[in-house]
Amino acid sequence: MIEMRDVGFGYHGGAELLSGMTLSLQPGMFHFLTGPSGSGKTTLLRLCYADLLPTAGQMTALGHELRDLSRDDIAALRRQVGVVHQDPQFLDHLPVAENIALPLTVAGEPVDMDALRDLLNWVQLGPQARALPPSLSGGERQRAALARAVILSPDLVLADEPTGNLDWDMSMRLMQLLIELNKSGKTVLVATHDLNLIRATKAQVTARVLRISGGTLQLAGADL
Numbered sequence: 001m002i003e004m005r006d007v008g009f010g011y012h013g014g015a016e017l018l019s020g021m022t023l024s025l026q027p028g029m030f031h032f033l034t035g036p037s038g039s040g041k042t043t044l045l046r047l048c049y050a051d052l053l054p055t056a057g058q059m060t061a062l063g064h065e066l067r068d069l070s071r072d073d074i075a076a077l078r079r080q081v082g083v084v085h086q087d088p089q090f091l092d093h094l095p096v097a098e099n100i101a102l103p104l105t106v107a108g109e110p111v112d113m114d115a116l117r118d119l120l121n122w123v124q125l126g127p128q129a130r131a132l133p134p135s136l137s138g139g140e141r142q143r144a145a146l147a148r149a150v151i152l153s154p155d156l157v158l159a160d161e162p163t164g165n166l167d168w169d170m171s172m173r174l175m176q177l178l179i180e181l182n183k184s185g186k187t188v189l190v191a192t193h194d195l196n197l198i199r200a201t202k203a204q205v206t207a208r209v210l211r212i213s214g215g216t217l218q219l220a221g222a223d224l
């Protein structure tokens with residue numbers, strides 16, 4: 001799925017922020033990525049969807065060797081990876097339903113209206129289908145972002161601090177959706193510094209916890 005061998009990365013050719021990272025994301029598994037603010041969680045997620053390329057080591061994502069990706073490879077990879085950003089952006093003049101369907105429309109693919117309705121209901125946004133994004137609450141924005149991230153049926157779902165701005169109830173509601181996705185066979189990787197969130201999720205699903213510490217990646221102990 002995602003394989004890293006001795007991967008390093010530094011911004012703008014500078015000193016390595018991340019180094020010597022060896023990682024294998026296991027298909028169908030729920031993973032957390034944790035570490036203090038500024039440790040490189042977002043950077044590592046960006047490597048996973050080839051938004052950044054490693055400056056050292058070897059890395060493959062869903063069978064694509066990141067070193068020699070063509071434009072077509074990048075497009076193919078991005079289709080297989082759904083990303084929920086920390087602060088998701090929408091086209092504010094388009095209703096929520098159209099925003100969620102955007103990956104399909106951009107790809108020139110038809111929108112199955114029944115499937116779109118099901119997806120909206122799954123993220124509990126049925127009543128907000130025609131609303132404009134600025135009217136959504138923080139939790140609703142994250143759930144809309146999740147729906148948009150999975151509309152192309154990716155194999156891997158990455159979420160970057162998806163609960164960072166949410167209260168506990170809203171956070172757990174979002175985590176339930178990620179757990180459901182995982183139980184349906186998707187590989188999930190959630191970056192968070194919230195250890196309570198990790199513990200509450202681990203009570204419901206088997207999850208591996210990866211921790212960035214000192215610029216490299218470690219598997220966290222069973223206490224987490």
Ligand SMILES: Nc1ncnc2c1ncn2[C@@H]1O[C@H](COP(=O)(O)OP(=O)(O)OP(=O)(O)O)[C@@H](O)[C@H]1O
Binds near residue numbers: 035039041161
């Ligand atoms: N585009 C960039 N150019 C240069 N430095 C960057 C860039 N993006 C991030 N950094 C730096 O890289 C380091 C890691 O940032 P990153 O956002 O990956 O950390 P993080 O663990 O996700 O942090 P947080 O939990 O606060 O979101 C920080 O020092 C940050 O300032």
